[in-house]
Structures are given as structure tokens and as C-alpha cells.
Amino acid sequence: MNVAPDADSPDADSPDTGDAQYARPAEPPESQQLTPSRPRHAPVSPSTAQVFGRPSGVRGSFATSTDNRSPEPQVAAPDPVLAEAFGRPAGSAETLQRDPLATYGQTEQPRTPDDPWRDPESPARLDAPALATASVETPTEAGPKLGVRDILLGKRLSWVALATLTVIALLIGLVGGLMGRYTAEVAAPLTSDTVELSTEDTGGDAGPRSSVAEVARAVEKSVVAIDVRAAGAYATGSGFVIDKAGYILTNNHVISMAANDKSAKLEVVFFDRQRVPARIVGRDPKTDLAVLKVDNVENPTVSVLGSSGDLQIGEEVVAFGSPLGLNRTVTSGIVSATDRAVALTPDAESDTDAVIDAIQTDAAINPGNSGGPLVNAEAQVVGINTAGRLGAGGGNIGLGFAIPIDEAKPIAEALIRDGRVNHPQIGVNASSVRNERVLGAQVRNVVAGSPAERAGVRENDVITSFNNRPIESADELNVAIRTANIGESVPFQYWRAGRTFSGTITPASD
Template identity: 65%
Template sequence: MSTTPDWATRDEADPQPAPARREHPAVSPQTAAVFGRPDGVAGSFSTAPSRRPQPELAPPDPVLAEAFSRPAGASSALQRDPYATYGSEVAETEPDDPWRDPASGAHLEGPALAEASSTTERPAGPKLGVTDLLFGRRVHWWALASLAIVALLVGVAGGLIGRWTAEAVPPLNSNSVSLDVDDSAVASTDIAKVAKAVAPSVVMIEVRTAGSGGSGSGFVVDKLGYIVTNNHVISLAANDKSAKLEVVFSDHSRVPARIVGRDVKTDVAVLKVDNVENLTVAKLGDSAKLEIGQPVIAFGAPLGLDRTVTTGIVSAVDRPVPLRPDASSDTDAVINAIQTDAAINPGNSGGPLVDGQGRVIGINTAIAAAGGGSIGLGFAIPINEVIPITEALIKDGSMRHPQIGVTASTVRNDQVFGARVKDVAAGSPAASAGIKENDVITEFDGKPIEGADELTVAVRTSTIGEEVKYTYWRDGRTFTGTITPRGD
């Protein structure tokens, strides 16, 4: 049985089956009239007129034609000028006649008859010279005389005015002036006498290191070359062995100095200079006899200005002033200061504060300053406290201070003013005396205590080994007792 398909054996001459024909719906006469070709046209377009009736445009409404049609003579532009008047004649407007218009305003008109103006120009005449004026009789003689009289009067008036002003204003320079000098002796005041007597004993102290420096003051207390000053003046040199320490005397001589001893708890230090002859030693007074209001004189070198003298009075005594450590000083003290309004500024520190007789009654030490300068609140360590410290430093190089073994803070309320005990050291004089924490000490060695600074000063000014009476407040009741300070 053969597997060859039927189409492979078919004769090529055999007819192919015809595709099926699709019938289209008939076109209505109305559609053919609108969309059909005109008669006699076989292609897509034809210019031959059609015999088939064509649509015709109806004539426009006359009103619309008048409103929207182009006027005669207009261009074919899409828009016409709304202000143009096409085809209309523009009538020339006649000027208003004020005689015929009763509403016209008053205004000027031209003259009834125009005046003929001459257009002939006259040639310029020759210019007048001096000869013409004087001899040409071109000017009247009386005019020339008037001009001469006026010129004469002006000259006379100017000369008189110049003479008067020269006499009224004196000359600036003169070679007949000489200044008289009164060379009679001037009576010295008490301050001048004191300044002259004390100045040779006052010195300026300079400290210089590789990166910083400073200056202060001091005064000579012994012919061997011992000089008293503040610890904060020389603490930079004490803590830096490479620092250079020098003393400058009133005659500008400069010598090196050595530190004998210093006390950070009282801000007192002693220096020594060697091989200096004819030293002037300051006279020491008694600070316990000071009276508020008495005159005092401050010596020193404020801001490096040596041999400076300022005056004032004693404003107050026994003023507790704390001195705290800073970048340039290791002083940590509370001084029982003399307050004065004598001008004291940085650099006065260590200089003497003297009375009207030239006796040293204190060491200028501190100021209260809002902006860094003196405002009339200066403080000095009383000389009666400086003397034993100076003697101890010269003798031993150090100073022992009384202490009772407590730390305290200031308390002020409706119940009590004083120094509240914060801590009591075991085995201290305070512990032996029965003082406890939160006790408020109100009196020590006969001195009223209103704060921690007052207690510090009172303890430091007591005597080691001598019994002291004190008063304290505890639980709303006041007690008294005794205590014996020990050396630190």
C-alpha cells in the first residue's frame, strides 16, 4: 500500500478551487448622491463640472453683512483698525470762536492787525577804549569824575579798616617776652617728707622665666640684705629653679636675690641680697594702734612703675580676706587685713603701707577690683603679724601655725551666725575639746566668729600650746569650752 499523499500525484493541469465570494450590502441612493463620484468621473479627482446639483451658500443677512464685512477699499487682513474710518470723509474742524460760544473761557488772542517786524540787523559798533573815554567825549565828564571819587573813597575806607584791624588784633609772636622763675625754697609737705625718707628702703622685685615673668615690690628690714615681700610675688621663682630673681633699688641698681623662706598660709616671704652696701632699712610701726580714718601712704611698683607713691586712709581693720591659689601663685591663705582706699594695683604687692610718720604698718597684698584695677578697696597684712613670721623664716626658713583640726563652712540663718564644723580630725585639739560635726562656733579667743574665714584668722593668730576659750551653738543651745591649739 502506497503512503504517497494525494497532492503529490495530482496533475498540474487540474483546476484549482475558486475562493468564496462575499456579497456587500447595496448602497442607498442618498449615500451614493453624497459620497459617490460625479457623473463622468472615473478617478479620484476631476475638474469637470458636475451635472449633479451642488450645495449653494445663502446670501448673508444684511445686518450681519454691514456689521462684519470689510469696508470698501479695505485690505484682506483678518482684523481691521477699530479707529479707522474707511470710505468716510473727515471734516476739518474749525477753531472755536469765543464770540459765538458762550461757554468758552477767557484767553488771549492775537492782535487785530499784525505788526510788520523789521528784519534789518544793525552792525555792532566799535568798542570803547581808554582814549575814547577820556578824550573822545564819548562819556560825560561828570560820570568820569564820579568814578574817580568813588575809587578814592574805596581806597581810603580800605586803608582805615586795615589800620583799625591791625591795632585791634595783637600779634602772635614777640621777642620781648621772658618767663620768670621763682627759685625760692619750697616747703615740703608731710607726705613729701615721708616719701623721701621711705623710698630708699623700697625695692622692685622681678621674676623672669623662659616663658613668663612678673614683678612686685618689697622693703628692706635688715642691713644684712633681708627683704620682706609677698609669697605670691616670688612663688613663680620658688617653683621654677631656672627662674631669674632680681631686686631693683631706688637708685636703679639691680642685684640678684635668693629666697630665704616663704609661708603660703600667710602670703609672706623673705628674700636676701648679698654684697650691697649702705642699705636703707624701713622703720616698723605698731598695727595694733591703727585708727580708722588715719592717713596712710602706699609704696610700690604698680604695673612695673617703680617708686610710685599713693595716699589714702585706713578704711577698716581686722578684715578677713581669702587668697586662693592660681596659675602663678600657690598662696592659700586668709589674711586679717587692714583695708585702705590708697590706690593699690598689680605690682604694689609686697610694698610697705606706712603711717604719717613713715613707719611700716602693713604689707600691700590684695585688692578688690571689678575690672582688674584699683577701686579704692585695697588690703594689707598687719605688720604685727608679719614680724613673727619674718623672724621665723629668717631663723628656720619655715613657719609653724596653730591649728585645732577642723574644717568649717559659713552658716548664717535665723538661728545662728558662725562657722559650722564639717569635719573633726581624730586626735585633734577639737576632738579633745568635745567639738562635734554640725557644731557652730560663734566665738574664739574673745573674737566674734561670723564665718569660716573669721575662724581661720582667729585660730592662726592664737598661740600654740596656750588654752583658748570658745563658744559654740548646738541643737538650739549655746555652750562654752576651752581648746589648746597645736602646731601644724
């Protein structure tokens, strides 16, 4: 089918002039056009036709143009700064990566070997050998030594040198002689056979030279050492004679082993080393006191008992005993405090369960001093050495405690008389309490029908005073109760629910 060109097309009737812009094919008349009709394209600009159009004279898709065409777009040269920063260095190989060890801008020079002998490219030449051989010189032998004859007769030395040596030798001898003479006159000999040591005659048996020596002489013969020996066990302590019949006062914890083991051997050693067997008269674990008796001892020295109620803080005292088995030991100190409540608890060697109203002293009291007398400056017994606080290494630290003799006397008399002791009690168990509201002994339970129940004491009451003695702990309450008399009413105070109440209570026998 022939199609006529479009009358509106500018190149419809004109032949191909070689322009890059090609004319559209002629469209058929509207009566011959197919529906829908194609949209018309916008005219192509000359610059676009120049870049993307066919070359002049080429009508196919892959035809090769032989005509000269206008210059194609060219890539401009790179900026010098960018070329220096990102381009390859001058003379570098055509590689994609630069040598990381190479120095930019410098040419690496090959290293020249220091030793030409090791350089395979070095030229041949005459030079020193590769290994130089050191020449060894022949050692020179020492010549003969000069003797006296050579020096004096051989003319090997000049007369000037010989005279100089003679003068030097004379000077050395002169100086040595003078020094020997000087030291012989100044330094005395270390030993002598004429020395005799002199002593001062004191005129025989002199009297005591101190107050402690005087007390020791007056008391030492009444003090005894106590030995307890059982199978595989041994205990030692002290005591003192309180009656010519052979009664001896000591601590209960000293003889607890003998009391609980009938096979144990109990002996008393006197000042003159006389060793005699002893028997237990009675003992009281609640006060840590015991009385022994020895027989067939003629005229024993009896201790003089004083009064512990008259003691003053700072008063001098002397402690006697056998610390660590060292009998006839004396230590001295002062009274540090009185009315010090000290608890003694049972252990594997003793059944003592007591709270003592102790005398505190700095006189050394060590294990073995227990049961010995604490004596004042008048040689009167004012206490029984009972306990001591030891340091970390086991030594005495100046904290010793003794039972006051005023409390020990009635206990000893009761033991000698009855063999046992009755103690006052009020029927309560208490524990120490210390807080911002109250200070004292808090009642944990009250025995039914006891003196405390009759006096109106209830659980959780805090007793702050008993028998006119301030109470700050449960131990102080125990001491205050024990020092009261059975059947005799005493005043006391207690704290309850923020209020303090007063009352009286009558201790009963235990």
C-alpha cells in the same frame, strides 16, 4: 354585560349636558355586583371641576377643545417696589447678570479721545500739524567790553555817572584804610623775639613741701623692686629691707615662680638702680609672706617698723612699690578699715592659699605693689601691700589690702630663724552660713583627736565667736585661729540646735 345605572345617582338617566362634572357609570344590581364593592367618592366642587376637569365637549384624554372656556387664572403684576429693587434697569440687555462695573440708573457715555488725530472717527478738518516745531532764535553775540578809554574819552558814560563812580571808589579806599589802621593798633602780633621766660629760684635743695613728700623721702631708699625671670615667664613685685644683713620682706606670691622653678632668676633692684641677685630664706603660703636675702650690699637703708594695732580709721597712709613694673611709685590714702578677712587663693602663678586679717586702704594698690610697705605719717611701716580689687577695665577702684605688720613680724622672725613657720589649728573644716537663725562658720567635719573634738565640737555646729572675736564667716574663723597662740586655751562660742554654748579650746601646731 349591560350595567344599569345607579338609581341614587342624580345623573343616571340624564344625558350629558356639557357640565364639567361627569356622571358616574351605572352600577349593576346588588345581585350582579362583584365583591368587594368600590367606595363611593365625595362629590367634586364646581371650582375644582372648572380648574382640573375636561373642557366642555371633550371626552378623551388628549382631545383639543374648540369651545370657549372661562378665563384661566392669571399671574398678577409685580409690586412696584419689588420690581424696582429686583428688576432689570431700563434699557438693559436681556441678561441674567448685571454688569458689576455699570452705574445703576446712569447711562455710560463713550470716552471722547482728547487728540482728534488719534480718533479714527473724527471728521477731516484743517488744523495745526501733529508735531509743532519750535523755532530756534539765533543767539545774540556779546558786544565788545568797555575800556577806560571808552569810558573817559568815548563818551559812553555821562559825567554824572562817572563822578558817582569816582566818589564811591574814594569812599571804599577811605573805609579800608581806617579799618586797617584800627586792626593794626588793636591786634598784637603773634610772634616776638623779645620774650624771655622767668623762673623763681627756690634756693637749691628745698625741704619736703607736704607730709607725703616727707614720708616718701624718709622711706624710698629702703624700698626695693623684685624681678623674677624664667623661660617664657616674668613676674615683678616689691619689698623692703628689714635688717642690715640684707634681709628683705615681701609676699610669697611675688617669688612663687622662683621657688617652684630652680632655673628662674631672682633679682632685687635698689633705689639707686643697683641690681643684685637674691636668695629665698623662707616662705609661708598660709600667710603669703616670704623673706629674701641679698649679699655684698653696703649699708642698705632699713625700714622703720611701727605697730598696726594703733591704726585709726581715717588715718593717712602712704603705699610704696612698683605697680606694673613702675618702680619707686608712691600713692597716698587713708585707712578705710581694719581686721578685714580677705582670702587669697592659689592660681597658675602662685601657690599662696591664705586668709589675711587685712588693713583696708584707698591708697592705690595695683599689680606690682605686692610686697611693698604701707607707711603711716611717721614714716613707720604698718603693713605689707598684698592685694587690691580691680575694676572692670583692670584699674584700681580704691580697695587695697595690706597684711598688718604686727602679724608679719613674728612670721618674718620665724622664717629668718628656722626657714619655716608653724601655725595653730583646731582640726575643723568650716563654711560660711548666714540665715535667719544664725550667722557664723558651720563645721563640716572634725578631725579625730583634734583640739575641736576634745572641746566637744561636732559637725554642723556653728562657731559664732573665737578668742573674743565675733565670727561671721569661715574666713574670719581661719584668721582668728591663726592669730591665736599654740598651746594657749582660748574661749569660743558655738550654736547647736537653736541653743548657744560656750567653751574653751587649745589650738595645736599644724
